[in-house]
Amino acid sequence: MNINICRETLETGLFTQLPDLMDPEFVFHPIVHVHTGHLFGVEAWFSGFTGDNFEIRTDLFDTAREKGLRHQVDLFLQQRILTRFLPFRKENRFRLFLRLDHRICLSPDYHLGSILSMIEHSGLVPADICFVLRVDPDVIMDEQVIHILDRYRSQGFRIALSGYDIRSQGIQLLDRTAPDYMILHRDLYRDFRENAKTRQILSFMITYSHLMGCRVIAGEVQTEAEFIQCRELGCDLIQGDVIQPPGHGLDTIKSCYDTIRQIIRRDRRNHDDKHRSLTAGEITHLEPISFDCTVVHVFDQFRTNPDTSFFPVIDPNGDPLGIIRETAFKQYIFSKFGRQLLENPSFGKDISRFVARIPVADVHASLETLIEIYTRFNNNEGLIMVDNLKYVGVLSTNSLLKLINEKNLTQARDQNPLTQLPGNNLIHEYLSSSLSDEQADYHLIYFDFNNFKAFNDRYGFRSGDRVILMFAELLKKTAFSENRFVGHVGGDDFFMGIRNSTYETVADQMVSLAREFKKNVESFYDFDTVKKGFLLAMDREGKKRNLPLMTVSVAILELTAGDKKGLTVEDMANMLAGLKKKAKRSDAGIASTRALNRQKSG
Incomplete structure (x- = not known):
């Protein structure tokens, strides 16, 4: 369909009312692979006419709606997009994402075969085009629209659902429309680190999409941190200012974005090269x-x-x-x-x-x-x-x-045989990766029981093992997200690493953990000992003393992104050892410091 046909079709003078038939302007926004930075496709949409104002655009679409000619206007604009896109695509075979207004499918002038004829006439195949349908929680999907989407898919076109958020009929629409792509709304991952419920919903939606063979696009990604979060959660493609803002020209769009590769190189903490090579x-x-x-x-x-x-x-x-x-x-x-x-x-x-x-x-x-x-x-x-x-x-x-x-065998070799928690090799790897992760803050935490030897001497090693297992379960309960790592150094010594959290949050949680351990461990003593509040036993110097019931000392080392230069794993281990001694001497049983402070004082 060309301009002349549009003029004849829109006998109302819809286009002739525009001075010199102003050229339509479009916005183009790249979509790239989250793992490689290679360009996958370009989303395009109408933004106005050259030199127009809001009233002209409103008049155009209002008139089209009143005359039942929405589809004709849409075809005219889509053809103009193709005219801009085709020269660019001759050198780069990428998919074109076109926004689809569900109301156009319900317009009296809608004809299902029109877009197919236009695409084939341009030299493209339907698989080169993906229609983007926005998820609107206030719109009840019409069966006619669902039927049209099915027809588009049978013709070879691709379908994407855009604007997923918690409030939408997301899962229901995913089942009904079986899209090829799901474009996530930024509200879902903008603050999901602070919101465990949102993170769980987002993780479920991504996993559910993959189960259905649907790829996930993280839309409107603004920062490097958001990109890393979306990549960790399993998004396949990315779109947003972190790569390139939307623009009116295609000449600035690249076939590969080194920005993504650089971010991935900086984000080294989750390398699993051995398992990936096996895969x-x-x-x-x-x-x-x-x-x-x-x-x-x-x-x-x-x-x-x-x-x-x-x-x-x-x-x-x-x-x-x-x-x-x-x-x-x-x-x-x-x-x-x-x-x-x-x-x-x-x-x-x-x-x-x-x-x-x-x-x-x-x-x-x-x-x-x-x-x-x-x-x-x-x-x-x-x-x-x-x-x-x-x-x-x-x-x-x-x-x-x-x-x-193979993975189970590897884990078994590196796990503590009693608690099944990661052992010293994996703890060392975690410490090393925390140093190489230049973008994130960490809190490294060391736990050691107080008066554990006296308990073991009185009640035996089996009872001691049960206490260790009880504390291991408390730690597992505290390590509720992917940003937390728990390890068992050996005996009554444990380790936890927390990524990207505040000191106040970590300290509060550790106080609660120590309090819960103190309460739970009383059940392992006999009634008289608990009533007295102490245990008569030999101390480490071989003298009989009234020793308090078991507690846990907590050493917290705060490692900020700017504090890592010049530090080694051995440095951090020595700092934690010093903090552990300090914690054992303190009434609260907790000691903490920043890595930079210790580094400077050393």
Whole structure:
């Protein structure tokens, strides 16, 4: 559709009212891969006409609404976007994200095939286009809109739901529309570190999306800290000012953003290179089937590959859409006239009816993430693996079980045999990673029981082990988020690391923990000893004394992002040892300091 057709269609003079038919202006905003910084797509939307004002735009759309011509106006604007986009895309094959107003689908002039004809005439394929539908909590999704989205998908277009937040019908719409992409609202992750409930909801939404084969885009990401948070939670793509603000030109958009690579290099704390290399070695490349192939071709693939139970399905850009299982064709494969039935024109050539979604995971994802996705979905085929969202292979169920076994063996070697908490090797790795993490503050905490030897001498080592296990459970309860690490040094010595929290919050929690331990440990003594409040036992110098009941000393070392230069793991271990002695001498049982203060005083 060109300008002249639009003029003829809009006989009301909708466009002729605009001086010299002002050129429409558009905003373009890049969407990039969260692990590599490579450009994945560009979102584009109409922002106005050259030199226009708000009244002109309002008049245009009000008139279109009154005359029932919303779809014609939308097609005109989409064609202009394509005119701008096509020269850019000739050199870079990226997806174009176009905003879709659900009201246009309900306009009297709406025609489902119009956009398909325009896209094909431009030289693109439907898989190059993704329609972005905004999630509005006040809008009840019309069945006609759902039907139109299904038709778009059957034609090969992609669908994205935008503006997810806690208040929206997010999960319901995810089920009803089965989108290819979910774009998160910034309100979800802007303050999720301080809000455990929000974090749990966000983590669930991302995991649920991956289970459905839907990729997650973190929208409106403003800061490096927000980017790291979204990456940690499993987002696949990113969009926002941290990469590049929206702009009116495509000439500033890059094919790869070094900004992302630099952030990832600085954020070294979550490296899991060993497990990732093991994962890469277990990925099997099954030859995929193209979405635009015929049903007969799929049938022949199963006939000629009798040992293959499923085939991955990809679009023309190499993005996985799901799988086709052999069971979907079973009745045709074993039927005498199965092929003839599939060749019948009335059956149709569209293979979408046979495509089933299974979870998709990135090759850069941690083994923990892969295991979580698989165990939640619990399918027989495993996971489709992607790199830059392009299909690379399948991680089978057997391969996943092998990786889980390898991980369990590794953990068993590095865990304390009594508490099953990480041992000294992993504690050392955590201390080392806290020093290399230049963007975050840490609180490093050392715990040591008071008068534990006297208790062991009186009640025996088994009772002592039960006390240790009780404290380990208290620590696990306190380590309620991914930003917390708990380890067992040995005996009655424990370690905890907390990332990005305030000293006041940490100190309050440690006081509560020490108070709870003091209360719980009384149940391990006999009634008379608890009543007296002390235990007659030998002290460390071999003298009989009335020793208080067990308590725990807490040493807190505050390590801020600016305090790490020149520090080593040994420095921190020595500081914690000194703080532990100070805590044992204090009435409160807690001692703390900043690493920089100790470094300067040393």
